[in-house]
Amino acid sequence: MTTAEAFDSWKGPVSLVTGGAGFLGSHLCDRLLAEGHAVIALDNLITGSVDNVAHLAGHERFKFFRMDVTEYLFFPGRIDFVFHFASPASPIDYLELPIQTLKVGAMGTHKTLGLARAKKAAFILASTSEVYGDPLIHPQTENYWGNVNPIGPRGVYDEAKRFAEAMTFAYHRYHGVNTKIVRIFNTYGPRMRLRDGRVVPAFIGQALQGEPLTVFGNGSQTRSFCFVSDLIDGIFRLAMSKDHGPVNIGNPREMTVRQFAELIINLTGSKSSIVCKPLPVDDPKQRRPDISKAKSLLGWEPKVPVEEGIRRTVEYFTPRINSTKAA
Numbered sequence: 001m002t003t004a005e006a007f008d009s010w011k012g013p014v015s016l017v018t019g020g021a022g023f024l025g026s027h028l029c030d031r032l033l034a035e036g037h038a039v040i041a042l043d044n045l046i047t048g049s050v051d052n053v054a055h056l057a058g059h060e061r062f063k064f065f066r067m068d069v070t071e072y073l074f075f076p077g078r079i080d081f082v083f084h085f086a087s088p089a090s091p092i093d094y095l096e097l098p099i100q101t102l103k104v105g106a107m108g109t110h111k112t113l114g115l116a117r118a119k120k121a122a123f124i125l126a127s128t129s130e131v132y133g134d135p136l137i138h139p140q141t142e143n144y145w146g147n148v149n150p151i152g153p154r155g156v157y158d159e160a161k162r163f164a165e166a167m168t169f170a171y172h173r174y175h176g177v178n179t180k181i182v183r184i185f186n187t188y189g190p191r192m193r194l195r196d197g198r199v200v201p202a203f204i205g206q207a208l209q210g211e212p213l214t215v216f217g218n219g220s221q222t223r224s225f226c227f228v229s230d231l232i233d234g235i236f237r238l239a240m241s242k243d244h245g246p247v248n249i250g251n252p253r254e255m256t257v258r259q260f261a262e263l264i265i266n267l268t269g270s271k272s273s274i275v276c277k278p279l280p281v282d283d284p285k286q287r288r289p290d291i292s293k294a295k296s297l298l299g300w301e302p303k304v305p306v307e308e309g310i311r312r313t314v315e316y317f318t319p320r321i322n323s324t325k326a327a
């Protein structure tokens with residue numbers, strides 16, 4: 001970024017979002033712009049897509065840079081908030097990109113914390129329910145330390161995020177950086193990649209095309225799905241609060257993966273059947289956030305019912321499936 005590109009004349013807050021062209025990062029950019037921030041979005045586009053921020057092209061308070069945040073970051077001008085949201089985030093992605101996943105969680109967090117420190121900016125780390133691994137307490141509270149296999153295939157993501165949390169707290173304690181950690185539970189909505197392997201796009205894509213829904217294992221494992229607008233609202237409230245976290249943000253409505261498959265079939269009116277496929281290694285058996293902390297500290301709880309969220313997600317995927325078919 002050259003000096004000429006800094007938001008020098010802007011009087012409102014300036015936010016930098018890594019992973020700004022990703023699923024969550026791009027929704028976060030939208031929210032920050034709506035709240036009157038100027039936004040610098042960074043993404044190396046290995047899993048993000050410029051399509052997610054194409055609608056912001058030409059916005060006077062938005063700049064996008066294709067950049068790898070594991071490298072040294074230099075930005076002239078003021079930055080008030082650094083949101084570190086860059087990372088491969090689906091099990092398929094981090095199996096295909098294990099080193100990049102570790103690097104962005106470790107070196108990327110170090111570089112972005114260094115930037116926040118230099119700018120005296122608040123720092124918000126996108127952490128994950130994966131820090132709890134295959135949890136032995138249920139629902140998961142923030143004071144649970146987790147049950148993670150460091151050398152399993154998911155370990156590259158889980159341990160990178162655990163390292164990122166440790167590094168974030170070290171910068172908070174040692175350098176006095178105003179850091180915040182959000183532990184994000186399963187989230188879904190428009191701008192997910194149809195083929196990113198996660199259960200929501202997988203099931204919706206299969207249901208809309210009349211293919212069998214691929215339930216891994218016997219489908220008795222549980223997840224709790226949060227619509228993206230609710231999640232972003234929780235993150236925004238945490239960023240603006242005086243709290244440092246970690247704070248769970250997610251929807252506590254828990255269901256089994258099989259129940260979720262049936263729900264998708266019903267909501268899409270699909271004639272698809274359900275087939276069972278092998279359960280991935282270390283797939284957590286249960287997951288549900290305890291959101292008491294988010295409720296009391298941030299006055300936050302999710303508002304969008306899963307039926308409504310799925311309807312909006314189906315609306316997003318339908319034309320994309322049709323255009324894949326036509327191609």
Ligand code: UDP
Pocket residue numbers: 090091186197198199200202203214215216217221223257279280283284
């Ligand atoms: N899953 C499934 N079928 C699929 C994709 C995923 O049954 O086609 C299961 C997966 O094994 C896990 C749950 O759905 O138990 C959620 O998977 P996802 O990859 O979305 O996220 P995770 O919570 O595992 O990180």
